[in-house]
Amino acid sequence: MTTVSADLVRTLGEPSQEDLDRLDAWWRANNYLTIGQIYLKANPLLREPLSADHIKPRLLGHWGTSPGLSFIYAHVNRLIKHTGQEAIYLAGPGHGGPALVAAGYLEGTYTEHFPNITQDEGGILRLFRQFSSPGGIPSHVSVTTPGSIHEGGELGYVLVHAFGAVMDNPDLLAIAVVGDGEAETGPLEGSWKGISFINPERDGAVLPILHLNDGKISGPTVLGRKEPEQVRQLLQGHGYQVIEVTGDDLPGMHVRFAQALAEAYGAIKAKKSGDKSVAWPVIVLRSPKGWTGPHEVDGIVVEGTWRSHQVPLSGVRENPEHLKLLEKWLKSYRPEELFDATGAPSALVKDQSPEGNLRMSATPHANGGVLTRDLDMPDFRKYGIDVTKPGTQRAESTRKLGELMRDIYTSSPDRFRLFCPDETNSNRLGAVFEVSDRAFMERTTADDVKLGPNGRVMEVLSEHNCHGWLEGYNLTGRHGLFATYEAFAMVSASQTVQHGKWLQEAAHLPWRAKVPSLNILLTSTAWRNDHNGFSHQGPGLLQVVLNQRGNVARVYLPPDANTLLSVADHCFRSRSYVNLIVIDKQPQLQYLSMDEAIAHCERGAGIWDWAGTDDGETDPDIVLASAGDVVTMETVAAAQILKERLPNFKVRVVNVVNLMTLPRPKDHPHGMSDVQFTELFTDTVDVVFAFHGYPGAIHQLVHGRPDADRFRVRGFIEQGTTTTPFDMTVRNKTSRYHLVMDAINNAKRLPRGAADLKSWCESQLARHEQFVVENLEDMPEVRDWALPA
């Protein structure tokens, strides 16, 4: 952003009569198109008297918030035209979808993306008919809405998306409209603090506009009914300066809002030019819900109340009086001034729109894939661990990922960030602090470490903020990773779901360019939580991602450092996926050399010959499979026990690093072919599968594979407490001893000595139990376990 002169602020704040006329015309046009979408299936420009035949059979959509949204949009357009400011518009009250669709239409963007929605009467009719109709578009802002990076379905994320969008985007202004319904959600309330992490010199600016129109679906909102003084205090407490606009008078509201916007813009410019005495502005706009709509219907006040939330006149087809009211309402916008003879927006309306990419519906920031530049990826091989013999050395695998990310911070300093709820160090990713502080705009002290305004590692104790910021960062074309506790990833599971849905939908729209993938790293897993208890043990997010569509869902369970590096490299280069990576942060056994790891990750699953005893035979006695680090350790240990104690028993060991290789190719694009599947798992031999997550996930994934019933899955069965990783495997029947017993129980050929081995396993488990009863660490052979030399 360039600096802004006091003159410009004054000009912006004092709209001329011509300005006012244009503002109002654009707003009227937008309101007209909004109402048309809700009501009309014919006669779109009211060029004949309105009749019941012109009305849609079902009236669906949301009028209440729409006039406020388009009022703001019109004024921001004026700001853009005066200043050339790049801006993006995020509509928190997302059920004002028709208003944003109308804006895209008036700006021409809608027609550019959807050529059948032409700029004429026929196009307008198609625009109306597709709204809230089968196979059409939803009543809320969605992926199909040009200019949007923010779905208006699930409420609460408008500010996190806005803050994420402006990080490292110094020239961008994000207009974030917060509805007073949305303002009641936890995620939204937790997101005002974004300004405590935004550096005005390096980042862009978010201008929140809190739109208090008093009502939700069926009642008032808390903030809508608080005294203005309390609302001011609340926002000042978050660190904002509050600019208020209240009323419903016209053109007075236009004048006052123009002044407010000018004032806010001046403050943002001052702040960005380094003036530390200025606080970030927020505008509180109090205007009636359903503004300019029918004030009273059937003797009951509608405008300004929750009754205007959806369809204020609901009986239009049956009730001639309602029909008359609708016609009068539509005509109050004087459509004849707004659309020319062909039905295209008139010059009066069009003049109000900025040009080209400055149109908010066309901003490339809202279609971030077009701005995305690949990361300058360091060669991940150089961070690898030198593994000469599998299972003989331990390392903290995520530490290597930290080193890789440190160098990405350096090589791509303008487009990569790590987001993590205050656990970067705890997750062994701390190498990033060698090159970047944590971002923090509040006061710092001499005791603080790696913290300050220039920091770009994002730590805030809020999964919602971390996740949402990364989404905003991704959707505007930049790369990152969200690292968090496995169990507490469920806090933001809904965001993972919604972002996945966004990506799934975007894949159907050719004009939406692919964006960097949403990368989620889960450490501190269910299997290893030390002092934490059962509440910290839950592999739930894995199951959530599994159920997303195959063109988006990716789940990786690297068992060691080299596989993690290979997986991470792939994820950082990928586009438009949800990549879930699950790996423990504690010292863990290393298995594969870098070359082996790369080959293993490329296949996604493979036989570990060195661990098994099947010597490449087609049909071993049993297949021991695993996915996940701790359970892989137990699987390798079980194979080792079997090798030592039942040397004639043929055991194949299979490891799965890319979980999505398990389903059939028709169920997931990564699904391995039938031939590959048979090569790994045979068609008939029983498979004892030790899995990181809930066992049902494997049953679900291998459904339809040959004789899927032969998969005996062990996994997390909701047994947990404060204990050692080994005890966790015992409680969940996934320990080496359980796996050995499972192998023996399920093998078709019962080898000599099998019964003795089962007894020995049971005695080992009994011995373990004694250790637990006495609150001791693990028994030595487990604690110090490694593959013998």
Next chain:
Amino acid sequence: MTTVSADLVRTLGEPSQEDLDRLDAWWRANNYLTIGQIYLKANPLLREPLSADHIKPRLLGHWGTSPGLSFIYAHVNRLIKHTGQEAIYLAGPGHGGPALVAAGYLEGTYTEHFPNITQDEGGILRLFRQFSSPGGIPSHVSVTTPGSIHEGGELGYVLVHAFGAVMDNPDLLAIAVVGDGEAETGPLEGSWKGISFINPERDGAVLPILHLNDGKISGPTVLGRKEPEQVRQLLQGHGYQVIEVTGDDLPGMHVRFAQALAEAYGAIKAKKSGDKSVAWPVIVLRSPKGWTGPHEVDGIVVEGTWRSHQVPLSGVRENPEHLKLLEKWLKSYRPEELFDATGAPSALVKDQSPEGNLRMSATPHANGGVLTRDLDMPDFRKYGIDVTKPGTQRAESTRKLGELMRDIYTSSPDRFRLFCPDETNSNRLGAVFEVSDRAFMERTTADDVKLGPNGRVMEVLSEHNCHGWLEGYNLTGRHGLFATYEAFAMVSASQTVQHGKWLQEAAHLPWRAKVPSLNILLTSTAWRNDHNGFSHQGPGLLQVVLNQRGNVARVYLPPDANTLLSVADHCFRSRSYVNLIVIDKQPQLQYLSMDEAIAHCERGAGIWDWAGTDDGETDPDIVLASAGDVVTMETVAAAQILKERLPNFKVRVVNVVNLMTLPRPKDHPHGMSDVQFTELFTDTVDVVFAFHGYPGAIHQLVHGRPDADRFRVRGFIEQGTTTTPFDMTVRNKTSRYHLVMDAINNAKRLPRGAADLKSWCESQLARHEQFVVENLEDMPEVRDWALPA
């Protein structure tokens, strides 16, 4: 609560020297026991010089927040002793577990519940050894902590639990300590507004204590670094009066905190006696993190910084200097004054504890099952729909549930509430408004409907608040239901998980009495969303609950009103389950008479003879099964098509209302026996199963059943948009036409005419496609479909 005199407030606010001595002694004892839990495995009372042998092999736990938590606890105890006030203590910074465990121990409650943790030196040693040890207790407050209804694992819910606990609990004071780390989470920030819904005359009081000690794991917090004026504004903006206590000086802090607590208590009492000029109080306590711990270690300041978050002296076993520091630190509390010769707490310490149930660690409100009274349940049969012929009439099933709940509100006016994000009416549950308003303490206007301070229907646009309030209400022994959008139930999925974990753990503790179940109703389901789009379509929570342990997880999919009533009656009477009920709110076909519905729900799954054509034969040609309302309609329709067009084809129709009857009895207590399973599904006939949720769930549930591979499951495969319910079934391949084709494709015996029928199905789907392309409503035979007379 009785009124409180100015004298009492003055007495409370002016502690005598004896008061101060006792406060301090109790606090010292608690701190001593806290540190002991973290460090010591021997020599618990330092009766010999401390050596490395006495130190635990791994040092785990959280010191930082603990002294603040016990400081507050000591002062509340003094308040209770002076006033007889019933109080419950919720520790938001839950990793201060050892402090709360120590409090329970000092009050004798711990020993009452865990008799091996005796009140002597041996008991103290066992208390220390079990902490953060394998098979012991976690380092955070947990289900095992007496006096807790609030797990200290996942952060953010301390205020919602507190507000839920005091609803309809007029005599209860909930002390809710909010950590400044937790204060960064969205759910916590969204929960301050609880006071906008608490009626001081009918409900109890929450006293939030915001503990600003500046640090999280590895850095400062936002609120910890804000100017006090900003923090005040923030809390005043939420509607509180702010009382501040700052410092680390002793006994000054004791005096000032006693004054603050007295002031807060006086305000609460005034408010409860009807004084509307008084605002609810909040105390902001600024004390150092790790207060009274080592100030400096190895030349680096620890006390008052994030460095004291966990274990401030980490090298005690290896570093003699650290060992010395630890000994000095422990001795600074003068344990010889605090424990008598046997090791029991001394009289000085014990005198500070209230008696019996007034001890916060023993309050029955924190073990709500002991206070639970069954609901006076109206006979649910009387709300039933008179169904004479299945599938011939439509009704909004949830409307009947609304009527049932209306009468529960009347019959059990002190112990039942409905919680819903502003959609009670939209969910057709509005009958409750005949007897109760919505709760709202903010300003109301003449245009408001069913809203005001006496309301007990809880509407707030926050799933986190709704869910958390109900949890607090349940755990203190009262009943309720949380109704929400199916897709947005994922917003609070983490709470569902955590509450489920709480119940799973509580089942192992004989002293924890069973509490009313957490009842969740999901309406506005994936299959029927009208104007909403893909973001509103997701059956994710169902999958989340499925993976909980069998002693807690319950999932019901009633297909019509009478089954819904029977299920709801069961859920409202049940204890300590998570009951998930999924049913659409729109007019839907009704199938079963009340008697049939009751029998069907008792079995959980059954054959619908009237819908099929197998005439009780052992092995039909195909089994068409379903679970969920829309897919059941499609299944019955498919059976009807087959009946009409392939009359010799033997079709069995099975409906599953209790999903947990599907797994084997060893996997879930509701799992039907092998015999029953075979009676319904045979052992060999292919089953086409139409499911409400993700298909994988059924594969997971029927694993291990005879030839489970024969289950061909159709369900939600993440295909959605704004469209009709029928089109949703087409997109997800669950339509009647798909099911007919599936039946034909999978039947072992291919009946004459089958090929023609398949062609007809395909032509029907092609015809449907045309309707969608033209944005029309459904084709008439689908829209008006009902079983022929």
